[in-house]
Structures are given as C-alpha cells and as structure tokens.
Amino acid sequence: MTESDLLGPRAWGEPCGWAMLKASAEDFQVDELLDIPLSGTGEHLWLWIEKRQLNTEDVVRLLARAAQVPFKNVSYAGLKDRQALTSQWFSIHVPGRDVDVSGVESEQLRILQATRHTRKIQRGTHKANGFRIRLTQLSANRDKITERLKHIQRSGVPNYFGVQRFGRNGANVQHAVHCAERQELPTQRNVRSRLLSTARSFIFNRILAARVADGSWQQAKLGDLLTFTQSRSHFLAAAQELLDPRLQELDLHPSGALWGRGELATQAQVLSLEQRVADNHAALCRWLEQAGLKQERRILRLPVAELSWCYPDENTLELRFNLPVGCYATAVIREIVELLPVNDVDVACEF
Template identity: 45%
Template sequence: MNALPLAFGEPLLTAAIRSVPEDFQVDEIPAFEATGEGEHLLLDIRKRNANTVAIAKQLAQWAGVPEMGVSYAGQKDRHAVTTQRFSVHLPKRVAPDLALLESDELHVLASTWHNRKLQRGALAGNRFKLVLRGVQGDKAAIEERLQIVAARGLPNWFGEQRFGRDGGNVPAALQMFAGRRVRKDQRSMLLSAARSALFNRVLAARVEQGNWDTALDGEIWMLDGSRSVFGPEPMSEVLAERLGRFDIHPSAPLWGVGELRATGAARALEDQALADEQAMALRAGLEQAGLKQERRSLRLKPSLMQHQWLADDVLEVSFALPPGCYATAVLHELGEVTDASRNEIAGVARAETEAPSAEDAAE
C-alpha cells in the first residue's frame, strides 16, 4: 500500500496495527434475516487469531459433513478478532453440541436455521474498529485528515490482502498464465489478484491526476451499493448532483473478455495505464481464462466514521465499509502503518523454514 499515491497530500503519521489481535476488530453485517427453518444451520461466530478457511474445516469436522457443506460470505483477517456468519448443511436438522466448538479462538454467538446455503458475498458490509499504536504525527492534522475522508470518501483500492504475502500473487499469476499448473483454489485467488492489480493501476493514475472522484469525458458510472453501471453520457447538472451526494461513482475496469465501455479521456487513461508489458500479460491471461469485463467503483465512502485517542500515541478509528472494500485503504490515507503481526509471521517462517500455505497467501 505504501507504494500507492495518496489522495489528500503527504503522509501524516507512522504507527503500528495488529500489535495484538484485538487491535483489528471486524464485525460482518448480515445481508438477510434467517428464516428459522430449513436444513442449513447458520452460526454467528467470533474468531480470534484464526483463519476463516481453517474455521470452516473445523466446523465440517464438528458436524461430520464434507467441507463443501460449510459456507461463509467472505474471508476475514487471521490476525484479528472478527465476527462472521457460517452455514453448515445438516439435512437431518441434528446438530452436535455447540459447546464442543468453544475454544480460545472460536466462540459461537448465535445459531439458527435457514432454508438456503450461505452464498459468497451475502453480506451488507463490515464494521471495523482499528487501534493504531506508537502513533507519531501531528494530532490536529491527523484529525483533519480523518474528517476529510469521512466527508469526501477515498480511493477504493484493493488492499494488500488481495495480493498475498510479500505481494507474491501477481508474479504467481503471471507464471500461471505462462503455463504453470496450480490447484483450483489457487487459480481463483491468482485470477483475482491479477484483476485487482490492473484496477489499482488505473486508480493510481487517476489519483495522481486528481480526478479519482470527478468525471472524465467518456466516464462509466457505477450506482452506489450496486454493480450496475451506465454511460458514457455527457456530464450534466443531474449527474453532478448525484456524484456530489455519492449516489454514483466513477469506475475502472475489472479486466476480462470484451470491449472497454469507457470512451474519450476516460478510455485514453485506462489504455495508457494498462499498456506496459506486465499489464498486457495480465490482460491476456485474464481474457484467456474467460473472465468478462466488469467495473468497480473508484471511490469509497466509509460510514459511521469515528475516532478517539486512547492515549497520546494510541488512536482508535472505527467505520463501516461496503462488501469488497478494504480497511487498509482508509489507513493508507493517514500515513505509514506497519502491520506488527508480520514480524511474528516472519519469525515463525524462519523457524520452520517452510513455504507459506495457500491459506496464508489468501490472507
């Protein structure tokens, strides 16, 4: 993230995040109410310092069902305290004792029955509470920057989690496109990383030009809270008013097969940002994989944004984000925030002298 441009000026602070798992708290916002009937057991689970995939495997063992019988709406950070929903397919509606699941890393908050399997992406968003420690920087300037972000929004970056440990997913995607065979679960992860890298390139170009939240000629607009897009069409007072109240946002491509919809200046910028050798290889690989052209909003607006100083050098920031958006994008606009948990990971890796697992890379 530190290599990406900033939207609102120079970095204002240095700090550490995830000094302890409680410094990074995420609560999933469900997209629906359970029906109370059916053969899918919905479990609201709080996990600490645990991988979502590992928890899903644990649930499958507990229920005595195949791993494909357990589902979740989205993956949550490992080095954190997170609350999320899982579904377990139990056709006979007989669940083992929930107390058997309790541990230092897993606590069941609620359980209820539902008539459908929990689908990926079936969440309304996520609430975050982040604690930055060892903060160095001018408090007044930091608070002003937070107010600007709350009012104006910020660039909708794909966060570093999408790119794997040390950013290795994009090079691995290029190797896959060149013919290297990978497992099915790795393939999906690498395709997502390749798409995300291309999107971030376009967004970086627009941040550098200062037009990430304004209209270019030939713009493709995305409706807020939706994947629906429209345009291009000439800028008008109506579009300007909708842009100003965050009803619509400029967008950039999620690469795949098909013609770019943008025209004019917007199309020229996208072409230029994705014209180098690596970008062309990523584009070709995604097209060969059969992904279709889609769009993603360039702008992200946190809601319910608040902050407080817990000590002179300890800052707590809380906010909610839509699905698919990254809390690290918010931290990026403040300055250089170091992930303290990485030191722990590096120490373990050196001690074990083992390569990272696919699950670790996905985090």
C-alpha cells in the same frame, strides 16, 4: 515489489505520522453487518461466529468436521484475517438432520447465534463490514489527523485493493506474471483463483493509480461508467450525469475495470486510459480473458461511512467506520498514517 508498485499515490498528501496496527488481535475488530431476515427453518444452519487467531478457512475445517460434512457444505460471506477479532457468518448444509457444533467453541472461537434458513450464505451476502481499529504507538500531530479524518468523511479515499491481496513483496503478482507469460493456469483450484484475483486486482490498482495521479478518481468524466456504492450495474456518463448530486453525496462513483473478456464500455479519455494500462500489462490481460473471466467494474472511490475517532490514551488512535463489502480498511488507514512493522513483517489485513 514495493507498496507504490502495488497500489499507487495517496490522494490526500503525506501521512500525518506513524502508528502500529494489530499489535494484538483486539486492535483490529471487524463485524459483518447482515441485512437478511433469517427464516428460522430450512436445510441450512447459519452461525454467527466470533473468532481470533483463526482465519476463515480454519473455521470452515472445524465446522465441517463437527457437522460431519464435506468442506463444500460450509459456506461463508467473506474472508477475514487471522490476526484480528472478527465476527462473521457461516452456513452449513445439513438437510434432514440436526447437528450440534458447540464442540468447536474455545478461547479462539465463540458461536454468537445459531439459526436455520432456507438458503446457504453466498459470498458477499452481508451488507457491509463494521470496523473498530486501534492504532498504537502513535506518533502524529492530532490536529493534522483531525483535519485528514474530516476530509475523508467528506470525500472518501481511493478504493485500492490492499497490498495483502498481492502476497509478501508482491510474490503473487510475480507468480501470476510468470503464469501469464507461459499462458498456463495452475491446476490447484485455490492457487488458480488466488492468482487470477491477484492479476485482476493489480490491473485495477494501476487504473486507479492513474486516476489518482490526474486527480479524477472521485470525479465523473465523460465516458466514465458510473455505479452506486452497493450496485453491480453501471451506466455511461454523458454531460448531464456529470452534474448528478449523488456524486457529491458519495453514493454514485466512477468505476474502473476488473479485467476479463469483452470490450471496454468506457468512452473518450477514460477508454484511452484503461486501454493504455491494459496494453502495459497485455500478457496478464490475455491470461485473464483466456481463463474465462468477464469484464466487470469496481468503484474507484471508497466512501467511509459512520466514521468516528477518539484517543483512549496518549499514544493510541481508535477509529470506527463501515465499509462496503470487498473493500479494505487498510486503504483508509494508509491515507492517515504510515504503518510501523510488526515482528519485522509489514502489516496487512485482508478486508
């Protein structure tokens, strides 16, 4: 499956040129931005860890062994890629005892902060992710890049799930379709979770692609379900909501379906569009429903906060920006440049 099969059309035109992403881990830096006051006491040891050449599950295994606890006692807020320099939060449930996990530190892992708290860290607990990205081997017109970046500052980008969500050449989608056609669920929990997430993300991207194609991905339409950037609640767009100034401020957005059980709450043309996409992928939708997932929503438009850029050298573009939890930096980069392959493998980052 190609990128266009997995994502959809770009919103702001053809890429401004070419560049390479993640020639080294330091070219892709991401920090979890936490907005929780930690108590300093409690059953859970919270650790802020900087890692490189390790994925999140690698760190979970290291911490579990060092603390002598089951893997399930180690929690984290979000998944971070191996080929990157990242700082993220973990917590270890160690009631009634002190533990020393400093032995896990190495050239690949540093503990930046350790403190106690009364609760474990939950998935999506952090407020946002802060990115510092260097695009190297840049071949592009700087004036075009500046114009594109200013446009992104004002209007955001389509909130696609990145191609990395779907496996190499869409292999996870094909696997999910195979399971859905047989109405089978993988017995391994991690495989089942990955394929269900893949199927949901694929259907959402199809909905978003249709909205990008008709130009309505950043506009509220009658019958839309609107939601705020950091909210899971939503409300129906009637005539007066179409004029809400928060739409222009990139704080309020139209949303798309994350498929599951229950009736679509959208109305009018929006309902027709989402139902049409679901009908085109009926086996996947039935499979998600039978797996027990419930209808949820995801913003169609991705606001890119605190976006800035510079050129450290003639062939490098450095970007800095913040994104809401669960959104992909590659969705931003895709609207700027086409990515060159690294080691003959298409670059992808799970953020």
